[in-house]
Amino acid sequence: MTLPGAALGLAWALPFAGLLLSIAVMPLAAPAVWHHHAGKIAAAWTLLLGLPFALNFGAAATGGVLVHTLVAEYLPFTLLLGALYTTAGGIYIRGNLHGRPALNAGLMALGAALASVMGTTGASMLLIRPLIRANDNRRHNAHVVVFFIFIVGNVGGALTPLGDPPLFLGFLQGVDFFWTARHLLPETLFLLGALLAVFWALDTWLYRREGVTPLDPTPDTSGIGLEGAINLLPLAAAIALVLMSGTWRPGIEFDLWGTPLPLQALVRDGGLLGVAAASLWLTPAGVRAKNQFSWVPMQEVAKLFIAIFLTMAPVIAMLQAGPAGVFAPLVARLDSPAAYFWLTGGLSSVLDNAPTYLAFFHLAGGDAQRLMGEGAPVLAAISGGAVFMGAMTYIGNAPNFMVKAIAEERGVRMPGFGGYLLWSGAVLLPLLFLVSWRWMQ
Template sequence: MNGATLSPFWGVPFAGLLLSIALMPLAAPAFWHHHYGKVVAAWSLAFLVPFAALFGASSASHELVHALFAEYIPFIVLLTALYTVAGGIHIRGNLHGAPGLNTAILAIGALLASVMGTTGASMLLIRPLIRANDNRQHKVHVVVFFIFIVSNIGGSLTPLGDPPLFLGFLKGVDFFWTAKNILPDTAFLLVVLLALFWLIDRHYYAKEGVLPADPTPDTASIGFDGTVNFALLGGVVGLVLMSGLWKSPVTFDVYGTAVGLPGLLRDAGLVAITLLSLALTARKVHADNNFGWGPMAEVAKLFAGIFLTIAPVIAMLKAGTDGPFGVVVAAVTRADGQPDPAMYFWATGVLSSFLDNAPTYLVFFNTAGGDAQALMTTFATTLAAISAGAVFMGANTYIGNAPNLMVKAIAEDRGVKMPSFFGYMAWSGAILVPLFIVTTFLFFR
């Protein structure tokens, strides 16, 4: 597609889909829960059918195949593998949620998030953390800080950590580039947040103490079930590294979309690991973790529509100031024509707070030129700002990142009275936004 010749109306299906994801779970939760797949299909067809009518069925088929094989399938295969492997590990026993232990669990979760993904780390640790604190009277802050640290900011160092970074990896960003370039930003935020959490938790612990009787008795020793999944997790990491380091000249043409041999082998290996995890994990482990396919099915359906409808938006952004979205490009560009990292950080971050951070990353990655080699070198600060904005500010609302809502649902199921949508934003506005302002002056001026 030549983005300079397209009308902005081609972006309506993408915008409509993202607004549906953001608003319908709040405005019509019952309808959304039962029919979100139909909503996604409707917006996808709203792009695909007119596109086929105007540009031909062959062009429409090419866009569909490209969205599937270049981005969607690798993305969803990795997420499924991480989700399955994490769901096969159960931490048994009962910890006791004192401030020091809670802070340690959050710190461990932050480290794990970049290795097994924010979704994997969140699903692994949220249940034992809630169990550890079920004898505490005030524990909402524990889950809120868990979302800040484990479900979002901790996943900022590798493509395994958060979906936006894996999309960047698929676009050519080196596996370790993010760790090298936003480690100081991530370390600053995590140290401040962990210290602040410890102070808040110590205050409540000293003020309220614990309940006379622990709802979870100490009936089992602390340990892990499903330990085979740790080895499988190592296999996931190895496969992703292999696909990034091995530069094979062998490619396969799938209706105009080049599929490289390393990526093909990576995806086949991830599917094999997913099946191995399901076969080798005892049913009791999945039962103890309340493992189910509902969250993964929702992510798969939503992103199928996102990757398809975002195609014309990316084409129009690639057209730069000559395209219909020239005003967006101008807003993040300085007077001398150079990108403004601070504006990229906040533009990516604000949209990631209310839309999904993965497509938001793609939008601004392409706004900045879409050339991975140039972004990793000449415009490294800009790419760092886009990466940090997408991952960090996904924590600003419940809908900024998929694990946020999953953690909220699990906490409420376990009796934690989580804040409302706007109540959670009061927490993030008071704690995260000031930290992001400081981060801007420290790293993106």
């Protein structure tokens, strides 16, 4: 069921705003309460939306929206994230890596190259653990993870539909597979080069100033290598399933309480479950233990994002209502590629960037052929805004929060929501202004 976005007022966005405020403030203001009750707090904000919605629109409409959000949006998101988390967690990059600036920058450059092939989530899950392990004897290492989120978790995925969920949604709408590679390559290379240069300069300064602690907690003299490389097969299968769901269209659909379920989506989601099961079965004993693998980060992301998806549904609907909705003043400002870039990106940083991309894609006309032709500057702006600015906050893109959770579980003192925003505002935002000035006019 589609929410009546034109009939919704800003009050329906308050539970989502409250959830964002809780994520931003409570880990700092009440860390013990948040750690033990984050799921309950997220559920409370969801109920604060769901109960009034049911009273105003009826149980049937509420059930339809709930089924659509869970089955068509949240479950595919979680199954893909879970499959990639499981498979990457079974690959152990062996060796006593030392977190010197050159190695750190090299791992990030490798991750950026992999991101457009295996997705930002896949590349992030594969490389974040060896990067943390390489820097676990640095006195300050949170900045390494922050730049990893910028580079591998977001910007690196800007070149193909496999790279980032917004581009995959565009692919499903008819955008050619290599269109973004042709139209976003200069912007992407500029951002990656600039971010790597800034990181290398900062990391070099910190490394020379503090060095490393005398004791390396991860001694390993066996040389660099891969254990659990068999997981590359289910990882490749996960990528193939995602690509299949965008290219194979048998025209068979099932209906679940008003939500259409295409056969290709069901095959993809069932296949992703099989991928995770195969990874657990195939991974040699002891590999996950070496990776210090646990389900805690996945559980944390799954609990918070179910609330995020549900509470942001009215916000997306109001946005999709265009001139007829409460966001009409924003829609009226969509008069240039730069406007699309900043509005798509700004909202992607606080909403999930995939549905935000789709909303602005339709606001721009929704015709892929026209947008790839005469509308190419606008489509490039929407694509770049959604992918690049997904890095501005922890919740802008799926890997961001997952990487944060893994890092914190491994003892890295990551900045809170506001602290991370200071990093992205100081480092990423000036570069985005340069991108807008040079390419989004």
